[in-house]
Amino acid sequence: MTSFFHRVLSKLSGSTPAPVPQPTVRSTRPQPVASKPLVAVAPAPATPPPRPTSVALAARRPLIGASGKVEGFEFRIDDMALQLLAMRADPVAQAAHVAAVLVAARLVAMDGRIGLARLPAAWLALAGVPRNDAGTVIGVEFDASGPPLSSEVMFGVAAKVAEFRAVGAKLAWGAGQSMGSNPDFLLVRPGTPEAVTGLIAAVKAPPAGLANIPFIATDMACVEDMERALQGGVHLASGSLTATTMAATLAKAGPLAPEVGRVALLISKLAAGAETADIVGDIKGDIGVSVRLLQRMNSASYAHLGGISSIDQAVMLLGRNDLHRWLSLMLMQFAGSRQLSSALQEVALWRARLVELLAVERGESEPGRFFTLGLASKLGLILKMAPTDVVSTLSLPPEGAQALLSESGPWFVYLHTAQDVENQTASEASAAADGFTSAVRVLELSSQAWAWAAENTVRAAVPTA
The missing domain is CATH 3.20.20.450 (EAL domain)
Structure with a gap:
């Protein structure tokens, strides 16, 4: 058929x-061929x-x-x-x-x-x-x-x-x-x-x-x-879309906005399992985050809720997982004024969403954690942060830190597959080696992730949208 x-x-x-005849999938991963x-x-x-x-x-x-x-x-x-x-x-x-x-x-x-x-x-x-x-x-x-x-x-x-x-x-x-x-x-x-x-x-x-x-x-x-x-x-x-060397990028980096530290603290508390009441109290204590959260919850995306007037209600309806994601995305508004900021943010959203969809494809129980992993893999370039600082800012679990810092461990397969797609080197053999059904399926998920990123780029850059 x-x-x-x-x-x-x-x-x-x-x-x-x-x-076209079907390929013979080899057990070893093919080495990337240099562009020529x-x-x-x-x-x-x-x-x-x-x-x-x-x-x-x-x-x-x-x-x-x-x-x-x-x-x-x-x-x-x-x-x-x-x-x-x-x-x-x-x-x-x-x-x-x-x-x-x-x-x-x-x-x-x-x-x-x-x-x-x-x-x-x-x-x-x-x-x-x-x-x-x-x-x-x-x-x-x-x-x-x-x-x-x-x-x-x-x-x-x-x-x-x-x-x-x-x-x-x-x-x-x-x-x-x-x-x-x-x-x-x-x-x-x-x-x-x-x-x-x-x-x-x-x-x-x-x-x-x-x-x-x-x-x-x-x-x-x-x-x-x-x-x-x-x-x-x-x-x-x-x-x-990578820097020549992260050392050169970090050398040009200025001090991070103080808002980054406050958002990072909220992310850290969420990851550590702090009580929701404590999270609500911290958000109420930050006027900037409070205003943005209420504007987010009263945007067209949540119009069916009929209007949200309190932080307690906003956090309850958004849920801890989506609040964690929203706060992570919020960090990208501090990307600065470099020429490719908008493009890098869209690529970061694509990477984050693709890694999440790949985790769903492989049946991970908490795919939302992989969204944060994908975002973390691009956040250092956007905010000019060292990878170790990205790990601590986003409170990545040990598996995420291992994947990001040493390119190893059980979670690295998701970053590896995303890198193959980004480098246009994804193949049937690479998909099989990474545990996916086919390259066609991986690229279908990538297309879905690009569509999601295009819809959410402005929202990520300005969380009040």
Whole structure:
């Protein structure tokens, strides 16, 4: 029976995806493949390698705009699948993966954000063209280290570019490629600080004939490089949302707002099992927290309660678990004014919600504790706090502290899976190694978490909403 995903893929891709044989899941976890230019189709080796992973929902990576907000998401075929597909020279499997990436980007565009689909140039001819592709950006990538594509292949690529443009898609490629027309975006991959400096210079003095074409920078190495590029005039950027080193981040950190300590004390008391009456008394003693809590409980989300007028009633109706979560989210309003604050908060909410959903999937008895673990894994970067301070501020239990500080223990599997998704390296083998039914399921949960994060980002930044 055709799966729901394949039916959706068929409708949105403009073609009928061919079935792809199921992969053989190996008992050992595959090592991540370093990011590099996409590969062209190579002749099949004498001994065929294992078949690539089956077509799944493509993993997304935030696409951040100059405003510092998440403007959309990029999708690509993961590096391991790219290598295996290229080695096998299997156009049916290649077409199915191309369609999956395009469908994922198209679904994001339908929700009003930018969907960037990064594809090998040689595989673009395998793509089905829909009737309408407005909002989708297709990144056409060339392998700079490989042989140049033949004139016949390039002719097919240019023809497909024209077909996609005719239905509203935007196209992006590098400045050095001759495609018979200018791209709508210039696609670059500045992997080092020196390359970012060169990129900023190119934005200010663009190549001949390419003036006024916005730049999209992908695969950036760290948050600092991304901020530099966006401040330097880059239109959109994506990459690793981590600091170069936490030591450098902490060196630039100023003193935390006193409110952080008061909120942390409440979190600590909740975690220690303090009496609810004591918690209510502490909240009443903090005007800022009291006002925000009442405004939260009288927001549209709780309109069905008919209005809350007392802290006692608010705490009783919210419950200790949700109060713990709300206080944890409240800490993010003290993120400061760094350019990517909004994007980092949305990513933190995604990570927290995904880790919670993964815990539900594996039947954990208290999945709410894993929401806090996921949030803790990003809070250090947002508030410029040492990991040990994050552990104490959020009063993480020993299992959470072990997962965050030493990347080990029974809870680390959840952070590990979230990292795979964020790095676009999730696979059937990695999902099985981490104890989940499939990569498809993990990515479905990730999509749910992104939808939740988008709805709650403003609320987390300003808890009074």
